[in-house]
Amino acid sequence: MSLVQKRTELSKWYLPAIFQGLGWTFVKMVKNLANKKQMITLNYPEQKHEYSPRFKGNHVLTVKKDGSIRCTACMLCATNCPAECITIKAAEHEDPTVEKFPISYEIDMLRCVFCGFCEEACPVDAIRMGPEWQRPAVNGANFVYDLKELAYRPSLKGGIVSVVDETDRHKAGI
Amino acid sequence: MPESNNTAAPATEPKMLKMTINGKEVEVKEGTSIIEAYSQHGMSIAHYCWHPGLSVAGVCRLCMVEIEGNPRLQIACNTAVTDGMKVNNESEKVKDAVKWGLDFHLINHPLDCPICDQAGECGLQDQYMAYGKYTPEMAEKKVKKHKVVDLGPRVVLDSERCILCSRCVRFTDEVSKTNELGIFNRGDRAEIGTFEGKPLDNNYSLNTVDICPVGALTSKDFRFRQRVWFLKEHNSICTGCSTGCNTRVFYNKEGLFRIKPRYNKDINGYWMTDTGRDAYKFVNKEARLLDARVVSNGRGEWIAPKLAARKAGEALKGAGKSVALVVTGQYMNEEYEALLSYFKNEVGTDRVFHWINNPETFDSFDGLLARGDKNPNTKGLLAEMAKQGFTAQWRELAEGLQTGAIKTVVVAGPENQAVFPDLKAKIMELSKASKLVWLQAGKNDQLEALTGDVTLIPLKTYVEKTGTYVNYAGIAQKVHKGLTVVPNALSLVEVVALMKGEELPADDTYNQVGLGRVHNEFTMVRGTL
Numbered sequence: 212m213s214l215v216q217k218r219t220e221l222s223k224w225y226l227p228a229i230f231q232g233l234g235w236t237f238v239k240m241v242k243n244l245a246n247k248k249q250m251i252t253l254n255y256p257e258q259k260h261e262y263s264p265r266f267k268g269n270h271v272l273t274v275k276k277d278g279s280i281r282c283t284a285c286m287l288c289a290t291n292c293p294a295e296c297i298t299i300k301a302a303e304h305e306d307p308t309v310e311k312f313p314i315s316y317e318i319d320m321l322r323c324v325f326c327g328f329c330e331e332a333c334p335v336d337a338i339r340m341g342p343e344w345q346r347p348a349v350n351g352a353n354f355v356y357d358l359k360e361l362a363y364r365p366s367l368k369g370g371i372v373s374v375v376d377e378t379d380r381h382k383a384g385i
Numbered sequence: 386m387p388e389s390n391n392t393a394a395p396a397t398e399p400k401m402l403k404m405t406i407n408g409k410e411v412e413v414k415e416g417t418s419i420i421e422a423y424s425q426h427g428m429s430i431a432h433y434c435w436h437p438g439l440s441v442a443g444v445c446r447l448c449m450v451e452i453e454g455n456p457r458l459q460i461a462c463n464t465a466v467t468d469g470m471k472v473n474n475e476s477e478k479v480k481d482a483v484k485w486g487l488d489f490h491l492i493n494h495p496l497d498c499p500i501c502d503q504a505g506e507c508g509l510q511d512q513y514m515a516y517g518k519y520t521p522e523m524a525e526k527k528v529k530k531h532k533v534v535d536l537g538p539r540v541v542l543d544s545e546r547c548i549l550c551s552r553c554v555r556f557t558d559e560v561s562k563t564n565e566l567g568i569f570n571r572g573d574r575a576e577i578g579t580f581e582g583k584p585l586d587n588n589y590s591l592n593t594v595d596i597c598p599v600g601a602l603t604s605k606d607f608r609f610r611q612r613v614w615f616l617k618e619h620n621s622i623c624t625g626c627s628t629g630c631n632t633r634v635f636y637n638k639e640g641l642f643r644i645k646p647r648y649n650k651d652i653n654g655y656w657m658t659d660t661g662r663d664a665y666k667f668v669n670k671e672a673r674l675l676d677a678r679v680v681s682n683g684r685g686e687w688i689a690p691k692l693a694a695r696k697a698g699e700a701l702k703g704a705g706k707s708v709a710l711v712v713t714g715q716y717m718n719e720e721y722e723a724l725l726s727y728f729k730n731e732v733g734t735d736r737v738f739h740w741i742n743n744p745e746t747f748d749s750f751d752g753l754l755a756r757g758d759k760n761p762n763t764k765g766l767l768a769e770m771a772k773q774g775f776t777a778q779w780r781e782l783a784e785g786l787q788t789g790a791i792k793t794v795v796v797a798g799p800e801n802q803a804v805f806p807d808l809k810a811k812i813m814e815l816s817k818a819s820k821l822v823w824l825q826a827g828k829n830d831q832l833e834a835l836t837g838d839v840t841l842i843p844l845k846t847y848v849e850k851t852g853t854y855v856n857y858a859g860i861a862q863k864v865h866k867g868l869t870v871v872p873n874a875l876s877l878v879e880v881v882a883l884m885k886g887e888e889l890p891a892d893d894t895y896n897q898v899g900l901g902r903v904h905n906e907f908t909m910v911r912g913t914l
Binding site: 310 | 497608
């Protein structure tokens with residue numbers, strides 16, 4: 212694609228255009244100072260835009276009422292994941308009523324396409340996609356979130372409780 | 386003697402019966418049951434408790450068929466075919482019976498498929514999708530039974546998942562003849578279990594896991610390690626002993642995960658041993674020698690196996706009788722042919738020795754499958770040695786090493802090191818030679834710690850190469866290459882070609898098959914910014 216520029220005699224004198232631009236900036240600045248509420252920009256690192264709870268951002272692993280991890284390591288999310296970014300290692304739990312649990316659960320955030328198939332596949336509401344999404348890191352390895360990060364990061368305040376509760380199901384005779 | 390032939394023929398040859406299955410006319414032998422007729426002609430029929438290798442129990446009541454002239458439905462597994470019989474399992478009556486039968490099986494089934502290892506290859510899942518009633522009408526609470534019961538060293542039981550088909554009980558009763566398992570209690574409290582102080586501990590116990598149509602019996606070794614749908618299959622031969630059971634190996638890009646038997650009526654039937662199922666462990670990368678190691682002047686370095694083989698070949702050229710070759714029965718016919726003819730014709734030695742790993746129990750046999758000869762191809766090796774005219778005895782090797790007549794020893798070592806109890810002693814004995822070339826797939830700390838003039842060259846294992854094994858009865862079985870675990874490893878044929886100074890054909894060597902997606906090199910170096 213080529214860009215055709217229309218060169219006139221006036222455009223060879225750069226200063227008029229520069230002053231025109233500076234003038235426009237100045238007018239906007241005065242307007243914004245006069246009416247701060249309608250200013251459309253944010254003071255980014257201090258102020259952040261709030262997304263709706265349905266926004267598909269960083270994953271959250273939910274917990275049971277006692278704070279242990281809800282996931283049963285059934286691998287349906289890893290099976291369903293089109294980006295193959297979920298890696299789970301299952302292990303035998305000491306408690307025979309729990310039986311299987313993930314000893315490691317990693318999501319590669321740079322590989323993830325945030326499609327939400329994992330939370331759709333999950334049979335026990337163990338994985339959800341939360342409203343957070345801005346997480347910087349200094350290198351690629353920091354974008355591989357582990358179990359601690361996914362379930363117990365500070366912003367979750369001790370973990371989000373899953374809606375599927377095993378003891379309730381047992382009482383109901385399932 | 387034509388008369389005697391004529392009289393003998395009708396007695397031995399079974400009568401053929403004509404029958405109609407779902408409107409299709411077929412012929413079966415006399416004495417066949419209806420369910421066998423179905424499976425012989427590739428037609429599907431719902432069933433759990435029937436297994437072709439076991440006796441008929443008739444407890445699951447799922448293989449219902451409608452027989453013309455018979456007012457009630459009959460079970461196909463326990464009804465013999467008669468001449469002119471017309472059976473049907475596609476009528477509404479049969480479908481209704483199967484549907485309700487399945488629903489009764491599921492009354493106390495916990496439906497914990499997400500944490501069940503059988504999910505993906507479960508008879509209950511498959512048949513429910515095909516014949517199930519999708520709206521259960523059971524309002525009662527499910528009966529709670531024992532979960533995670535330790536049956537023995539290799540098997541775990543979950544009695545809630547069990548549908549009491551009694552296949553495992555019949556297996557220990559009829560095939561292994563050890564009678565460890567039984568059904569205890571009655572009604573909906575009935576459970577599979579072992580007698581007190583008698584765990585399920587025989588060399589065939591994992592076959593019960595294979596034949597369990599649900600996830601009630603699971604293997605401790607495989608438990609929770611992979612979901613079955615992440616694994617690919619490859620047909621292979623068990624190299625655990627000289628029986629040569631037909632197997633399927635299950636693998637993904639991380640390596641092999643388990644081995645299951647494949648039906649072969651001449652060799653293993655439907656079964657295999659538990660020790661043979663461990664034959665995947667030495668194939669995986671953690672247990673393998675990844676590169677060649679060359680030690681000279683007390684300094685060891687890791688180099689490319691091809692280069693190491695070439696260098697070793699230069700030293701062997703025309704070395705004559707100062708070279709000895711030690712061979713184990715763990716390799717394929719094609720490899721023996723290349724190796725032995727190279728030593729006879731190019732190196733020019735007749736000092737070729739057969740390393741027998743366990744001479745005391747070599748000829749033992751447990752009566753079912755396991756043999757004392759723990760090498761897959763002893764027959765093939767002996768045939769090749771006889772063909773090339775090698776008759777040397779082991780004591781000549783010991784004498785030669787003592788007197789210094791043998792300077793270089795080349796060893797085609799064990800692929801499965803676990804079945805070589807004398808490995809340590811043999812390494813000590815053979816490392817007395819002034820130059821040692823050791824060809825082996827697995828890594829071994831003792832070999833890597835050797836000083837002196839030593840070359841270790843990594844070899845391929847049985848799933849990484851194509852060739853023929855000859856079992857104890859002389860049946861030759863071909864296995865095909867399924868996957869590549871160690872890309873640098875060589876087969877003996879390739880080692881010999883490199884020793885001769887030839888180039889390897891480019892097509893096969895670097896062609897990695899079946900290890901899944903090729904890793905993006907940029908994702909591999911991530912984290913080292």
